[in-house]
Amino acid sequence: MTIKYHVLEETLLAYAAGELDNASSLLVATHLALCPKCRRAAEIGDEIGGALIETVAPATMGSAALDSVMARLEEFALEGSIKPVAATKRGATPVLPEPLRSRVGGDVDVLRWRRLGPGLQQIRLDDKSGGPSVRLLKIAGGRSVPEHGHAGAEMTMVLAGGFHDAGRSFGRGDIEWANADVVHQPVADEGEDCICLTVTDGPLKFFDVIGRLAQPFVGI
Numbered sequence: 001m002t003i004k005y006h007v008l009e010e011t012l013l014a015y016a017a018g019e020l021d022n023a024s025s026l027l028v029a030t031h032l033a034l035c036p037k038c039r040r041a042a043e044i045g046d047e048i049g050g051a052l053i054e055t056v057a058p059a060t061m062g063s064a065a066l067d068s069v070m071a072r073l074e075e076f077a078l079e080g081s082i083k084p085v086a087a088t089k090r091g092a093t094p095v096l097p098e099p100l101r102s103r104v105g106g107d108v109d110v111l112r113w114r115r116l117g118p119g120l121q122q123i124r125l126d127d128k129s130g131g132p133s134v135r136l137l138k139i140a141g142g143r144s145v146p147e148h149g150h151a152g153a154e155m156t157m158v159l160a161g162g163f164h165d166a167g168r169s170f171g172r173g174d175i176e177w178a179n180a181d182v183v184h185q186p187v188a189d190e191g192e193d194c195i196c197l198t199v200t201d202g203p204l205k206f207f208d209v210i211g212r213l214a215q216p217f218v219g220i
């Protein structure tokens with residue numbers, strides 16, 4: 001497994017500083033479980049963040065400090081020398097890594113999916129903290145999520161199977177990031193069901209009739 005699309009640097013930095021909302025934190029922590037490179041970068045961010053707080057008065061911590069943290073993170077992203085965790089025996093790896101597995105109370109076999117539309121099911125995982133919404137999505141092989149735009153940011157991480165969108169393909173551990181300017185239609189790869197963890201900040205904007213009609217009922 002080679003992860004191609006990672007957590008955005010500013011998101012990782014906010015996570016390391018403990019400033020990320022619960023929904024995004026769940027996605028980032030789940031990515032870190034699969035991605036040694038981001039795990040290392042988050043540790044570095046945490047160390048640098050701690051050192052900055054200790055040595056620099058908050059009022060003087062301007063963009064230069066942030067730039068230097070970003071530069072360090074960039075180095076680690078480019079370095080690519082961090083060894084992946086040793087693979088476990090085939091079949092022994094759960095589909096849902098921690099902390100997601102604890103959150104849903106088991107691996108994929110315990111999930112109780114709710115139908116959203118043809119070939120599309122979800123499980124909402126929101127807690128009571130407010131903020132962005134988090135859910136598991138299952139897209140049947142070869143099917144697509146209806147074309148949609150966003151009122152805010154959307155992060156989608158693949159846990160099983162894969163999908164492609166606008167010429168890029170996403171596999172296990174990869175994160176697709178979209179903002180309010182992006183209109184897209186992810187399509188699951190043929191074959192295996194694609195299971196994703198998705199965080200959305202604000203409701204999606206559907207352009208087709210089925211998506212629009214279903215929206216009030218499914219809360220997507």
Ligand SMILES: [Zn+2]
Nearest residue numbers: 006007035038
């Ligand atoms: Zn990563």
